[in-house]
Amino acid sequence: MTDTTPPPPSAISPDGSLSAGWHTQLGEEFAPHAAQLGTFKNVAGLAKSYLHLRASGPVYPGEQSAPEDIARFHSLAKVPGEATPKAYGINVPEHISDTEKGIYDRIARIAHQHHVSGPGLAAVVGEYQKIQGEIIGGHEEQMAARAREAEDLLISRWGADFEPNKSTARHVISTLAGSAGIDLDDPYLGEMFDNPALALMALEFSRRTGEDPTRTPHGLSELKSPRQRAESIMSGSDPTWGRQYTEGNTEEKQAAYQEVMRLLNLAGR
Structure with a gap:
């Protein structure tokens, strides 16, 4: 059976002009842009507009850029409206100090001044935070390995006397630290306790000075x-x-x- 349904009218006339309401044939997704599309009366005007857009396109804003041009670029590049870490989608760790949080504020402010994309900056900062975590994790592993090596060396030297000698060496070091006015929670002091050379010298000092080897220091992390x-x-x-x-x-x-x-x-x- 032959289909007698007439074809839909063409939006383009033989002379290149566009029929009234031509854009309605494009579908519902173009309906919000009906007013702009309705300004084009022929194919030539539509083609010229397209070529002009390709030639000029969104231009990176400069000092002389008009506010509307900057706003258009920000819209296309997804630059947030505010120069804050939150607006940029940056995950600022809660446990860091106010000084460190201020660094994130500065980064967001500079990024916004230079029209940096929000998703782009968030991805860069996130990757940097990941790298920092890997570095810290690697450092902790190195410190743990150094502590094991220090312990093994002292065990090889002291044998069965490892525990009492360790306690004596720590007592001597903490006593000297206290005399020098060093806080026993000082992180550098904790690192000294894992230094086998210092432990050996502290034990020798104890033997030469008669320092009581039975006292055990308190408040210190022990090997x-x-x-x-x-x-x-x-x-x-x-x-x-x-x-x-x-x-x-x-x-x-x-x-x-x-x-x-x-x-x-x-x-x-």
């Missing part, structure tokens, strides 16, 4: 004995091996188990 370290791994509290021992894959658990065995061997089981 753990091999057995204590093995127990902390098995409990999952060790920062380096704990997670691998309790939650790691087969390969990670095997490596953590071997570390536990090494420590227990040093401790003489």
Whole structure:
């Protein structure tokens, strides 16, 4: 059966002119732009407008840019309306100091002055925060490894006297620190306690001066004995091996188990 339905009228006349309401044939998605599209009366005008847009396009704002041009660029580049970290979608950590939060404020302010895209800046800052976290994590792993090496060296020198000698060395160092007016919570002091050379010198100082070796300092983080370290791994509290021992894959658990065995061997089981 032949379809006798007449074809829809063409929006373009043979002379290139556009019929009245031609844009209504484009679909509902163009309805909000009916007023702008209605200004075009022929195909030539529509083509010229398109070519002009391609030639001029959105221009990066300069000092002489008109406010409407800047607003148009901001709209296309997704530059937020406010120069704040929140407007830029930047995740500012809650635990940082006011000084550090001020750095994020400065970054957002400078970014807005230079018309930086909101999603772009948020992605860059997020990646930088991730890199910082990786650096801090790597530093903590290095510190943990250094502490293990220091402990192993002292164990090899002191053997069964490791625990009493360790306590004596810490007592001497903390006593000298107190005499020098150094706060026992000073982070640099904590690092000194993991220095095997300093521990050996402190023990020798104690022997030469008759310093009471039985006193134990308080309020200081101590080097753990091999057995204590093995127990902390098995409990999952060790920062380096704990997670691998309790939650790691087969390969990670095997490596953590071997570390536990090494420590227990040093401790003489």
